[in-house]
Amino acid sequence: MSVSITLEEKILEAIIKTSNNNITITDQHGNILYSNPEHWTVYGIEPTDLTGQSVYTLQDEGILSPSISAMVIKEKKEVQVMQHTITGKVIMSTAYPVFNETGELIRVISYAQDQTEILNLHQQYDQLKEKVKGYQTEVKNLRQKNGISYRSKAIQQVFETINRVANSDATVLFLGESGVGKSMFAQTLHSLSPRETEPFIEVNCSTIPEHLFESEMFGYESGSFTGASKHGKQGLIQQADNGTLFLDEIGELPLNIQVKLLRVIQEKKFIPVGGKKEIHINFRLVVATNQNLENMVQKGTFRSDLYYRLNVIPLQIPSLRERKEDIALLMNHYLQIMNTKYQASKRLHSKTFDYLVQYSWPGNVRELENLIERLVLTSEESIITPSSLPQAIRGQLSSTEEKSSYLLEKLFQDKRNLKEILEETEKFILLKAYEECKSTYQIAKMLGISQPSVVRKLKKYK
Numbered sequence: 001m002s003v004s005i006t007l008e009e010k011i012l013e014a015i016i017k018t019s020n021n022n023i024t025i026t027d028q029h030g031n032i033l034y035s036n037p038e039h040w041t042v043y044g045i046e047p048t049d050l051t052g053q054s055v056y057t058l059q060d061e062g063i064l065s066p067s068i069s070a071m072v073i074k075e076k077k078e079v080q081v082m083q084h085t086i087t088g089k090v091i092m093s094t095a096y097p098v099f100n101e102t103g104e105l106i107r108v109i110s111y112a113q114d115q116t117e118i119l120n121l122h123q124q125y126d127q128l129k130e131k132v133k134g135y136q137t138e139v140k141n142l143r144q145k146n147g148i149s150y151r152s153k154a155i156q157q158v159f160e161t162i163n164r165v166a167n168s169d170a171t172v173l174f175l176g177e178s179g180v181g182k183s184m185f186a187q188t189l190h191s192l193s194p195r196e197t198e199p200f201i202e203v204n205c206s207t208i209p210e211h212l213f214e215s216e217m218f219g220y221e222s223g224s225f226t227g228a229s230k231h232g233k234q235g236l237i238q239q240a241d242n243g244t245l246f247l248d249e250i251g252e253l254p255l256n257i258q259v260k261l262l263r264v265i266q267e268k269k270f271i272p273v274g275g276k277k278e279i280h281i282n283f284r285l286v287v288a289t290n291q292n293l294e295n296m297v298q299k300g301t302f303r304s305d306l307y308y309r310l311n312v313i314p315l316q317i318p319s320l321r322e323r324k325e326d327i328a329l330l331m332n333h334y335l336q337i338m339n340t341k342y343q344a345s346k347r348l349h350s351k352t353f354d355y356l357v358q359y360s361w362p363g364n365v366r367e368l369e370n371l372i373e374r375l376v377l378t379s380e381e382s383i384i385t386p387s388s389l390p391q392a393i394r395g396q397l398s399s400t401e402e403k404s405s406y407l408l409e410k411l412f413q414d415k416r417n418l419k420e421i422l423e424e425t426e427k428f429i430l431l432k433a434y435e436e437c438k439s440t441y442q443i444a445k446m447l448g449i450s451q452p453s454v455v456r457k458l459k460k461y462k
């Protein structure tokens with residue numbers, strides 16, 4: 001039966017040619033009427049016009065395995081199959097029968113969608129998901145193992161980076177204020193690394209007197225200087241052989257030692273003080289500082305070549321006030337530790353809790369740890385009230401709520417009249433909003449008044 005090509009079919013042909021899918025239309029005998037030559041490449045054939053070719057022949061030649069159009073001709077209903085082509089692609093093919101008015105099958109329309117990329121992406125996504133799950137479990141185990149408490153995203157990211165770089169020998173530079181946990185993370189890095197069973201040697205560069213630095217770091221041969229042990233002494237660097245050398249407060253390293261350290265890092269060998277023989281060494285270097293090394297480089301107090309050697313993986317540990325969400329967790333963590341240590345069962349009053357969460361913690365986690373220990377030891381009540389807190393904390397903070405009730409009480413005691421009390425209260429609220437908001441528009445929005453009245457009132461009270 002011959003079929004004349006109508007205008008609709010011409011439109012159809014154009015759609016097929018411009019479609020991103022491989023659309024093929026065959027007649028009821030499996031002869032290809034339309035298809036886009038470009039799309040046949042996924043089946044391993046050059047872009048050719050296959051019009052007139054039989055899908056049965058293509059099936060016999062192994063190009064279509066199986067031919068979905070042939071299946072529809074046989075079954076006279078929609079069919080969907082996954083095809084693996086000789087080019088290694090995975091194709092999702094769907095074909096539909098088209099019947100005429102008398103119910104005779106006259107056309108088969110098939111679509112083939114290349115799923116290879118999607119499947120690959122799915123596979124990669126699953127692999128990534130597994131990896132992340134692995135990291136999370138490792139981080140959780142480690143956190144429990146090392147008693148590390150955190151909830152903040154920032155510390156989670158630090159952990160994840162530590163996990164990723166632990167296997168390498170890359171130098172890690174921990175940056176952050178004193179007491180944020182730099183040493184603790186350095187230790188964690190070591191315990192995650194293949195050097196875990198080897199020594200972790202921690203050197204606080206600020207505690208070694210300058211004249212002893214060289215002999216402490218590199219060791220010395222017997223009798224090399226007055227006061228030296230007659231048997232000589234192994235240096236800290238050598239003690240870290242095969243393990244990790246952690247140089248805390250690296251910014252305190254004297255300039256002459258900086259040159260020597262750079263040489264050891266580059267050459268992996270050194271000569272002890274008064275010695276002649278070179279000692280080969282293998283250690284992973286981890287350093288930490290609360291100083292701005294870049295500024296020190298500019299001022300000439302830290303060597304730029306050493307700085308670049310150390311700044312391979314810089315990891316900034318944020319201060320506690322920059323991650324307030326960790327404070328409550330850390331307080332509970334240390335409360336538990338100290339209660340166990342001193343066989344106590346102290347708890348924090350909710351007001352005490354509020355004070356401590358708002359406090360700026362200049363000494364970071366170390367300060368928090370020490371304070372909780374002190375509170376557990378010194379407070380007489382089982383519930384620690386704000387009165388047990390050091391004046392420095394109470395004075396610095398005073399919650400808004402307390403400030404306002406104090407203000408009201410004072411105004412009342414001063415026997416001010418209602419108008420004055422209301423004015424003082426308005427002033428307090430306005431100035432508080434001024435502290436918290438970035439603009440007068442924001443203040444107006446927060447307080448539900450117009451922006452011009454905010455400006456007017458601020459002028460009055462400031």
Ligand SMILES: Nc1ncnc2c1ncn2[C@@H]1O[C@H](COP(=O)(O)OP(=O)(O)OP(=O)(O)O)[C@@H](O)[C@H]1O
Pocket residue numbers: 147148149150176177178179180181182183184185248288289290330333365366369
């Ligand atoms: N997330 C945390 N969970 C539990 N304890 C922590 C956490 N962070 C820090 N600590 C504890 O706080 C104290 C101070 O940490 P650490 O000595 O590592 O700080 P640091 O940044 O190296 O300080 P410094 O610069 O003064 O050497 C340690 O007792 C450490 O165990």
